[in-house]
Amino acid sequence: MTTVRQRTGRRAGWGFMIIAAVLGSFLAGASAPTPLYARYATIWHFSPVTVTVVFGVYAIALLITLLVTGSLSDSLGRRPVILLALTVQILAMVVFLLSRGLVWLYVGRILQGIATGLVTAAVSAALLDLEPADHPGRGPLANAVMPTVGLAAGALLAGALVQYGPAPLRLVYGVLLVCYLALAVALFSFDLPPTDRRPISLRPRIGVHPELRATFLAVVPCIVACWSLGGLYLSLGPSLMLGLEHSANRLLGGATVFALCAAGALSCLLLRGLTPDRIMIIGCLMLIIGLAVTVPSIMVGSGVVLGIGSIISGAGFGAGFLGSVRHLVAGAEPQWRGGLIASVYTVAYLSFALPAVIAGVVSTRLGLPTTAICYAALVAVLVLISIIAERLRNRRQTAGR
Numbered sequence: 001m002t003t004v005r006q007r008t009g010r011r012a013g014w015g016f017m018i019i020a021a022v023l024g025s026f027l028a029g030a031s032a033p034t035p036l037y038a039r040y041a042t043i044w045h046f047s048p049v050t051v052t053v054v055f056g057v058y059a060i061a062l063l064i065t066l067l068v069t070g071s072l073s074d075s076l077g078r079r080p081v082i083l084l085a086l087t088v089q090i091l092a093m094v095v096f097l098l099s100r101g102l103v104w105l106y107v108g109r110i111l112q113g114i115a116t117g118l119v120t121a122a123v124s125a126a127l128l129d130l131e132p133a134d135h136p137g138r139g140p141l142a143n144a145v146m147p148t149v150g151l152a153a154g155a156l157l158a159g160a161l162v163q164y165g166p167a168p169l170r171l172v173y174g175v176l177l178v179c180y181l182a183l184a185v186a187l188f189s190f191d192l193p194p195t196d197r198r199p200i201s202l203r204p205r206i207g208v209h210p211e212l213r214a215t216f217l218a219v220v221p222c223i224v225a226c227w228s229l230g231g232l233y234l235s236l237g238p239s240l241m242l243g244l245e246h247s248a249n250r251l252l253g254g255a256t257v258f259a260l261c262a263a264g265a266l267s268c269l270l271l272r273g274l275t276p277d278r279i280m281i282i283g284c285l286m287l288i289i290g291l292a293v294t295v296p297s298i299m300v301g302s303g304v305v306l307g308i309g310s311i312i313s314g315a316g317f318g319a320g321f322l323g324s325v326r327h328l329v330a331g332a333e334p335q336w337r338g339g340l341i342a343s344v345y346t347v348a349y350l351s352f353a354l355p356a357v358i359a360g361v362v363s364t365r366l367g368l369p370t371t372a373i374c375y376a377a378l379v380a381v382l383v384l385i386s387i388i389a390e391r392l393r394n395r396r397q398t399a400g401r
Contacts, residue, residue, distance in 0.1 A: 159254020
C-alpha cells in the first residue's frame with residue numbers, strides 16, 4: 001500500500017515541478033517580445049533607442065518591485081503572492097494582445113516587470129520549501145537554471161510563432177496567457193509548507209556586510225559583465241543577427257537569444273559540482289573566449305560565427321553568475337543573506353537595463369555592428385578586472401593566514 005509519507009512526497013514533487021514551471025514561464029514571458037522588437041519598430045516607426053528603453057523599463061520595474069516586496073511571501077504566504085504575480089502577468093499578456101502602439105508596449109513591459117519582481121522571491125523560497133528530501137540541492141539548482149531555461153524557451157518559441165504562425169504580433173501572448181491560467185489553477189493541486197507569518201514590511205533590505213565587501217567588490221565586475229551582455233542580447237541581439245545575415249526570419253533572431261541562454265543553463269548544470277570560485281573563473285574565461293569569437297564575426301559579417309560566439313559567451317554568462325552568487329553566499333551568515341542577495345540583484349538588473357539603453361543610443365550614431373564591438377570590448381575588460389581582483393583577494397587572504 002502507498003503510505004501517507006509516499007503520497008506527501010509525490011505531492012511535494014509535483015508542487016516542486018509546478019513552482020519551477022512558474023519561474024521558467026515568467027522568464028519565457030520576459031524574452032518573448034525580443035524577436036518582435038524589429039517588427040514593432042517597422043510598424044510603429046521607432047528607433048533602436050526606443051527598443052532598448054522598452055526593454056529597460058521591464059528591468060527597472062522588476063528591480064524596484066523585488067526590493068520593495070521581496071519579503072512579502074514571508075508575511076502573506078507563498079501561494080497568495082505567486083497568484084498575485086500570475087494575475088499581474090496575465091494582465092500584461094492582455095495588454096500585449098490589445099496593443100496598438102508604443103505606449104501599450106511600455107505598459108505591458110512595466111506590468112511584466114512588476115509581476116516578475118513579485119514572483120521572484122516567493123518562487124525562490126517555495127522551491128527551497130518543496131525541495132525533495134532525497135535530492136538535496138535541487139532547490140538552489142532550479143533557482144539557478146530555470147531562469148535561463150525560460151529565457152531560452154521564450155525567445156525560441158516567440159521566434160517560431162512570429163515567423164510561421166498566424167497573427168504574428170498576438171499568437172505568442174495568447175499561448176503564454178493560456179500557460180499562466182493553467183499554472184494558476186495548478187497552484188491549488190498541492191500543499192505548500194506554512195510560513196512563520198511576519199508583519200508586512202515593504203522596506204528594502206539592501207547591504208553587504210563588511211566581512212564580505214572584498215569578495216563582493218571582486219565579483220561585481222563579473223556580475224555586471226554577465227548581465228550587461230544578457231541585456232544587449234535580449235534587446236538588440238536578434239536585430240544584429242538578422243542584419244549580419246541580411247534576413248528577416250524572426251526564428252533566426254530568437255535562436256540568437258536561445259543560444260546564449262540555453263548555453264548558460266547547460267553550463268550551470270555541468271559545473272555545479274565545482275567550487276564557487278572555480279566556477280566563476282571558468283565562466284570569466286569562457287566569456288572572454290566567446291567575445292573573442294563574437295567580435296570577428298561582426299567584423300566579417302558572419303551570423304554562423306556569431307552563433308558560435310553566442311554559445312560560448314552564454315556558457316560564460318551562466319557559469320560566471322552562478323559562481324559569483326555561490327561565492328558570495330558561501331561566506332555569508334544567514335542573517336546577512338537577505339541584504340546581500342538584494343545587493344546582487346540590484347547590480348544585476350541595473351546592468352541588465354542601463355548599458356543596453358546606452359548601447360541603443362550609441363547605435364544611432366555608430367551603427368549596431370560598431371556599437372556591439374565596442375560593447376563586447378567593455379564587457380571583456382570587466383571580466384579581466386574580476387579575474388585580477390579575485391586573484392588579488394585570494395593572495396591577500398593566503399598571506400593573512
